[in-house]
Amino acid sequence: MIRRRSGGPARRPAGPAGPISRLVRSVPRPEDFTGPSHSPLVAARLGRWLGVAFGLCFVTGLLSHAVAHPPDWFAWPTRPASLYRVTQGVHVLSGIAAIPLLLAKLWSVYPRLFARPPLRRPARLVGHVLERVSILLLVCAAFFELVTGLFNVAQSYPWRFFFPAAHYAVAWLAVGALLVHVGVKLPVTRAALASRLDQEPVPGRRAFLRTAAGASGVAVLATAGVTVPWLRHVSALAWRSAGGPQGVPVNRTATAAGIVVPADWRLEIVWAGGRRGLGLADLAALPQRTGRLPIACVEGWSAVADWTGVPVVDLLTAVGAPAGRPVRVSSLETAGLYATSTLPAVHVADPLTLLALRVNGEVLQPDHGYPCRIIAPNRPGVLQTKWVTRLEVLG
Template identity: 50%
Template sequence: MADMDLQSKLPAFRGALHDKRTATVLGRWLGIAVLVCFATGVLSHYVQNPSGWLVDVLPSRPSWGYRLTQGLHIASGIAAVPLLLAKLWTVYPRLFVRPAVRNVRHGLERLSVAVLVAAGVFQLFTGLLNTVQWYPWPFSFVPVHFAVAWLFVGALFVHVAVKSPEIRAHWRRRSEATLRLGDEGDRRSFLFGVTAAVAAVTLTTVGQSLTPLKGLNLFAPRHPGYGPQGLPVNKTAAAAGTDQVDVAAWRLAVVGPRPFTLTLDELRALPQYEAELPIACVEGWSKSAKWRGVRVRDLLERAGAPASSRVRVTSSQSGGAYRVMEMGRGYTEDPLTLLALELNGEPLSPDHGFPARIIAPNRPGVWQTKWVAKVEAL
């Protein structure tokens, strides 16, 4: 009697689109977005945090590689937001099915769904806030986001394995024998609306990295054309404590078998090279620019170190997680890797790293070290 009273109080969902066929179609799209986001995110994580042996394995070409993969990471994550909401709207009536757990398989399915939904909402929510560099939580974003990504994908594979019979049964368009008149049209309209929402959020944000679409960049936190010298910045010289540089006293230390120091005038007197390379940041924005400066491998050779040396670069900023960085031989040997002194034909502005900064191909913006004080051959 109590069970009957409980069932009578539960909401009833009679909408034609809370069905397995619609859920399967949305699941395909969402799965593609999640897997692209996961693969590019794992790649980005190891490029940003390479282990000891990986430092010398990471390639410097193609020069636009990180720009592409990180742009895909952010774009697929943003596209997944309306897809996840639509998917949850389609399947949420099943949360009220009684009994809650019918057998072991059903219990495993419910558990995988709970983990999947919680991890998915967490990843998309924290990822979106990371694009605007807002961290209203007590934990470190990068390691937690990376760990939960594996949890999310693991739960996804468990869920797909458990639901595989239903997915196969409802994969084709005419899979439902009991389809009521008009339901297919309603489904098409709903899926068209979801597609339009995905297209809208993607087109109005992807211009931060896909510059041909920058005119549509309405809602992304960065515009590729706005900032000092036509290039955005994440960390200003004032925030880094490097806005007041005494040029007469500034020296670049180059450490190797034959260490030496250079004044800014001496550095400018060395052979200068130009390269057109993008700044590609983990938040998803990127922009190509013209850089001019001294090749890092030339500095190493003058210090008596081989061009294939691993390099440690130290910034003069007062602190921060990226004050000291290392580059492997793939970057130091590349002639496009510069200690840049100019940006777009002008001396670097303080916000872009004056007096000197690193610019290297296929590398995250956080490792394009600004306000360089020391280059050390390892």
């Protein structure tokens, strides 16, 4: 809503002027916008909510990146077994919650874009330009993160760059620009948050804030069922559920991965000074263990199932291989980015890390990794390697 100030003409009289001067004078001023949503108080409250959503999304995103692409110094525990499921669910849902909040925030502050630069004060002009650049970077980075994140959860990639690396790099740009923006606007924000909505006689501000918060809540509720089981029946936009082969969703099928299991398939176990091959019957003859563990994907969805197989630590011990070291797991899939993964030593030693042969009481179907796959507690689904053909003890 645009309202002109009373008590005078909308445009100040002026003498003859060129087209540029007339254009500048025709641009509205920030004070021309007097709608209930355009106030420092509304912008400050939305900014606080948005800061919480962005903060949760950023921290859990860093964790997700470190777990999937661990640096040498990083250690991720095996317990609680569902920790990654929770952190990645928070990451995706906080990003979804941020979308309506970001749109509302931009609506509340966009009149400030019409503030005219102080051309006659060079020192202030520099600050004005730097502030605008930081805002532009913040808005562009935030939209990039949220839009590409939505495409990622939908498993749609209409671009040629590697999503995890780009998403991670732009996240740092967004947070850096956000910190600069907060530092610049901190005095205004503090003054605004110190006031109360009921102290300002302009109607409609409470309704605008409630609408923004409600839209954010509805967006979360509509999608939270992908990771919160008891919400699956009310989450209309949940992109994954308990459906799928053998009651568990899959991202990559055996056909898509080009998997052909040889008739003479054997699991090769290799370590320094030793090698052993085991067939499927040999694995089935070893003591089995069943664990109720989640598959938790980077896209945010997760599902729990009963997995049965041989604990990796017991398997290594049975063939005489050292069991206290990391293990590289290789798949029959050779062309994918995650055809191999590395189990850290802490996961190898955990008895719940299984070379699974069955799921929910049934022999693994090809889409779930037949003849065997890795299932480890508190690991991303992308690292729960399917169609395993080789275990190599490292170090």
